[in-house]
Amino acid sequence: MTRFAKSVEALRASQIRDLMSLATRPGIISFAGGMPGNDLFPLKYIDKITAELTEREKQVAMQYGPTTGLPQLLESLSEFLKKKGLPVESHKLIITTGSLQAINILAKAFVDINDDIIVENPSFIGALSAFKSYEANINSCGLDDEGIIIDDLKNMIESLEAQNRKPKFVYITPTFHNPAGVLYTYRRRKQLVELLAGHDIPLIEDDAYGDLTFESTDSADLTPIVSMAGNSLEVCYTGSFSKIIGPGLRLGWMLVPPTIYRKCELIKQAFDACSPSYTQVLADKFLRSGVIYDYLAEIRVEYKKRAKEMIKQLEEYLPKEVKWVKPRGGFYIWLRLPEGVNSTEILKDAIEQGVVFVSGKTFDPEDNADNAIRVSYCNTDVDTIARGIPIVAKAIKEHLKNK
Amino acid sequence: MTRFAKSVEALRASQIRDLMSLATRPGIISFAGGMPGNDLFPLKYIDKITAELTEREKQVAMQYGPTTGLPQLLESLSEFLKKKGLPVESHKLIITTGSLQAINILAKAFVDINDDIIVENPSFIGALSAFKSYEANINSCGLDDEGIIIDDLKNMIESLEAQNRKPKFVYITPTFHNPAGVLYTYRRRKQLVELLAGHDIPLIEDDAYGDLTFESTDSADLTPIVSMAGNSLEVCYTGSFSKIIGPGLRLGWMLVPPTIYRKCELIKQAFDACSPSYTQVLADKFLRSGVIYDYLAEIRVEYKKRAKEMIKQLEEYLPKEVKWVKPRGGFYIWLRLPEGVNSTEILKDAIEQGVVFVSGKTFDPEDNADNAIRVSYCNTDVDTIARGIPIVAKAIKEHLKNK
Numbered sequence: 001m002t003r004f005a006k007s008v009e010a011l012r013a014s015q016i017r018d019l020m021s022l023a024t025r026p027g028i029i030s031f032a033g034g035m036p037g038n039d040l041f042p043l044k045y046i047d048k049i050t051a052e053l054t055e056r057e058k059q060v061a062m063q064y065g066p067t068t069g070l071p072q073l074l075e076s077l078s079e080f081l082k083k084k085g086l087p088v089e090s091h092k093l094i095i096t097t098g099s100l101q102a103i104n105i106l107a108k109a110f111v112d113i114n115d116d117i118i119v120e121n122p123s124f125i126g127a128l129s130a131f132k133s134y135e136a137n138i139n140s141c142g143l144d145d146e147g148i149i150i151d152d153l154k155n156m157i158e159s160l161e162a163q164n165r166k167p168k169f170v171y172i173t174p175t176f177h178n179p180a181g182v183l184y185t186y187r188r189r190k191q192l193v194e195l196l197a198g199h200d201i202p203l204i205e206d207d208a209y210g211d212l213t214f215e216s217t218d219s220a221d222l223t224p225i226v227s228m229a230g231n232s233l234e235v236c237y238t239g240s241f242s243k244i245i246g247p248g249l250r251l252g253w254m255l256v257p258p259t260i261y262r263k264c265e266l267i268k269q270a271f272d273a274c275s276p277s278y279t280q281v282l283a284d285k286f287l288r289s290g291v292i293y294d295y296l297a298e299i300r301v302e303y304k305k306r307a308k309e310m311i312k313q314l315e316e317y318l319p320k321e322v323k324w325v326k327p328r329g330g331f332y333i334w335l336r337l338p339e340g341v342n343s344t345e346i347l348k349d350a351i352e353q354g355v356v357f358v359s360g361k362t363f364d365p366e367d368n369a370d371n372a373i374r375v376s377y378c379n380t381d382v383d384t385i386a387r388g389i390p391i392v393a394k395a396i397k398e399h400l401k402n403k
Numbered sequence: 404m405t406r407f408a409k410s411v412e413a414l415r416a417s418q419i420r421d422l423m424s425l426a427t428r429p430g431i432i433s434f435a436g437g438m439p440g441n442d443l444f445p446l447k448y449i450d451k452i453t454a455e456l457t458e459r460e461k462q463v464a465m466q467y468g469p470t471t472g473l474p475q476l477l478e479s480l481s482e483f484l485k486k487k488g489l490p491v492e493s494h495k496l497i498i499t500t501g502s503l504q505a506i507n508i509l510a511k512a513f514v515d516i517n518d519d520i521i522v523e524n525p526s527f528i529g530a531l532s533a534f535k536s537y538e539a540n541i542n543s544c545g546l547d548d549e550g551i552i553i554d555d556l557k558n559m560i561e562s563l564e565a566q567n568r569k570p571k572f573v574y575i576t577p578t579f580h581n582p583a584g585v586l587y588t589y590r591r592r593k594q595l596v597e598l599l600a601g602h603d604i605p606l607i608e609d610d611a612y613g614d615l616t617f618e619s620t621d622s623a624d625l626t627p628i629v630s631m632a633g634n635s636l637e638v639c640y641t642g643s644f645s646k647i648i649g650p651g652l653r654l655g656w657m658l659v660p661p662t663i664y665r666k667c668e669l670i671k672q673a674f675d676a677c678s679p680s681y682t683q684v685l686a687d688k689f690l691r692s693g694v695i696y697d698y699l700a701e702i703r704v705e706y707k708k709r710a711k712e713m714i715k716q717l718e719e720y721l722p723k724e725v726k727w728v729k730p731r732g733g734f735y736i737w738l739r740l741p742e743g744v745n746s747t748e749i750l751k752d753a754i755e756q757g758v759v760f761v762s763g764k765t766f767d768p769e770d771n772a773d774n775a776i777r778v779s780y781c782n783t784d785v786d787t788i789a790r791g792i793p794i795v796a797k798a799i800k801e802h803l804k805n806k
Contacts, residue, residue, distance in 0.1 A: 005512060005513055006515055007511065008669065035466060038462040041465040041466075043461050058446050061651050062650070065651070097679075098676055100673075108410065129669075246464075248465040248468070263407055266411065271507055271674065272653060276679045278651045278681065279682065
């Protein structure tokens with residue numbers, strides 16, 4: 001019957017949907033989700049904002065807005081980003097329907113069929129889906145505890161260039177990586193800028209978690225790469241309201257060089273005309289009133305508490321063969337198991353014991369390596385973490401013993 | 404510097420943005436917009452819904468939802484569509500970020516580069532942008548007062564098939580067409596189903612305006628084509644909350660054959676993961692409470708009043724050479740000017756006199772014919788229509804005189 005576009009065949013069913021239905025099954029302990037806990041949403045602030053909207057603001061909320069975003073939100077978001085040191089003067093801002101849309105738009109802007117791109121391994125599954133949907137040729141480069149491995153990346157770029165396959169961009173999540181939890185060091189960020197600038201390869205910097213640091217003073221490691229690069233490198237920076245207000249608003253943004261801005265606007269115009277005005281009005285009030293800073297302070301404390309408990313449990317129960325890094329922010333801890341271990345099998349056992357997480361293969365751009373586990377502490381309270389991690393550890397141990 | 408994907412080059416800047424900035428200039432009379440009037444939004448109903456949300460509902464509103472839509476909205480929307488006679492049992496429903504996203508997803512599902520598709524001439528500019536962004540080869544077929552001209556469509560299909568260029572789909576807006584205002588007759592709908600079924604070519608039926616009928620009893624002409632086609636033809640039906648609640652919610656839907664459903668879900672997953680839960684919660688309450696029917700009754704009366712005034716003014720002031728059809732619903736009247744007339748020139752004169760509309764070229768898939776004008780009555784009250792239409796008529800007359 002119907003003949004579909006070839007690019008659609010490149011998309012595969014992700015595990016995520018099935019896991020999510022498990023994760024919300026009553027009684028199951030979930031370390032699977034990458035979403036804020038329901039108990040942590042800023043409902044009291046949103047209620048107040050909603051109650052105080054004027055008739056005129058309500059009309060704006062119900063109407064179409066400009067494709068690039070409501071002017072008031074662009075203004076308050078610029079202010080917010082400026083305070084974080086982002087280059088809002090030299091770059092242009094577009095509000096998107098979640099930051100996944102920003103990544104998708106950039107993929108569409110840069111990628112023709114079979115064009116090469118480079119991502120980290122592991123990488124964010126949403127971005128991988130977007131890249132696959134344009135039939136990009138995805139090359140992946142490993143991460144260590146400081147970030148993407150520069151020598152490997154250099155070799156990969158040179159090898160591709162030698163074959164006339166210059167990569168269209170490099171996509172990374174340098175700040176509290178999903179799923180690897182890694183925070184790129186300042187040194188590694190600098191090396192990356194130099195390498196890419198030398199080859200004139202644009203960078204997509206995905207920063208959905210940067211505000212969720214556990215440290216009380218700003219570390220140089222938190223410097224956005226887009227702020228370090230100046231004019232030496234084209235950096236498209238993406239961010240999200242999903243982790244700092246709520247994913248249900250479906251709002252993110254991209255901060256991009258002017259050369260790319262108009263293309264992105266046209267693509268967005270054809271995608272969904274504009275992002276929801278209704279939630280843009282709420283997000284603007286949330287930023288403009290300064291409530292965002294109070295709320296961020298609250299959730300940082302809570303996520304840090306949860307992370308601390310997970311660290312404690314992992315230190316106590318995990319076998320020594322499992323390698324992992326203590327998170328300094330964000331949502332995730334990435335457990336690296338010995339080579340050849342099948343984490344999907346471990347997941348099956350864990351689910352039988354009432355605990356769910358995401359197995360490593362989900363995040364492998366090559367759809368191959370399965371010897372890792374992502375456990376997230378964002379969506380589970382301290383007591384539940386204390387009950388759940390020993391079960392995960394036990395499932396891992398038994399699997400290692402039986403190998 | 405940056406090399407962009409070829410598909411992006413196919414997108415052109417639309418006139419719409421510049422017109423919209425004109426249309427919102429203080430004092431200017433706008434017949435340009437395709438949006439509901441700010442004064443018509445159901446703010447009192449939305450206020451009540453918002454005030455009555457439970458804590459649990461607010462949490463759902465802030466959280467990610469399933470890619471295909473919140474279960475409660477899928478349920479209440481199914482009920483709403485079922486009452487209108489739509490085949491919700493045999494087809495599958497997906498909530499989208501506006502119905503433009505639904506059209507874009509379908510375009511991505513069906514179209515590889517240079518694939519042929521068929522649209523009406525004139526056609527909805529948003530859909531045209533989506534189709535162009537996938538580098539579809541757009542063929543267009545004329546409309547008369549009863550709908551798409553079947554003989555022309557038949558010839559076009561046969562000619563394409565003879566060249567091994569079977570169209571991937573036909574895209575139409577049969578019910579209160581944008582911009583042409585036409586309501587396809589029942590007879591024409593039936594002929595279309597027979598023609599496409601005979602050639603096994605899927606149909607995309609865009610129905611963003613179907614609820615805005617001015618007639619007190621249901622005419623057979625309003626029968627959705629997807630309801631008439633049964634199993635004989637694959638019809639992907641798209642709809643929108645933009646005209647029946649508000650565009651700022653950014654919610655639409657597609658009702659598609661099961662064979663297409665999973666592909667569309669995967670594409671949407673890579674586009675924006677899910678549509679805004681926040682506005683989905685509000686839309687569900689709006690439908691579930693039955694408030695939608697009260698509100699539709701209110702706006703139908705108001706739009707009919709506005710249309711009546713516009714008809715009256717056009718009948719009084721327009722020169723005889725201009726052909727147009729009295730609208731039976733929807734937002735638009737399409738003024739067909741003699742061949743060779745340049746409506747963009749008329750628009751420039753009209754703007755100087757303080758009135759804006761959209762010139763015909765905007766809606767021409769061939770980017771060519773400019774001898775038409777779209778005037779919309781959705782966004783302007785009766786008194787303003789009475790002041791503005793004589794100015795449009797005068798600009799047209801003077802242009803015809805000077806030719």
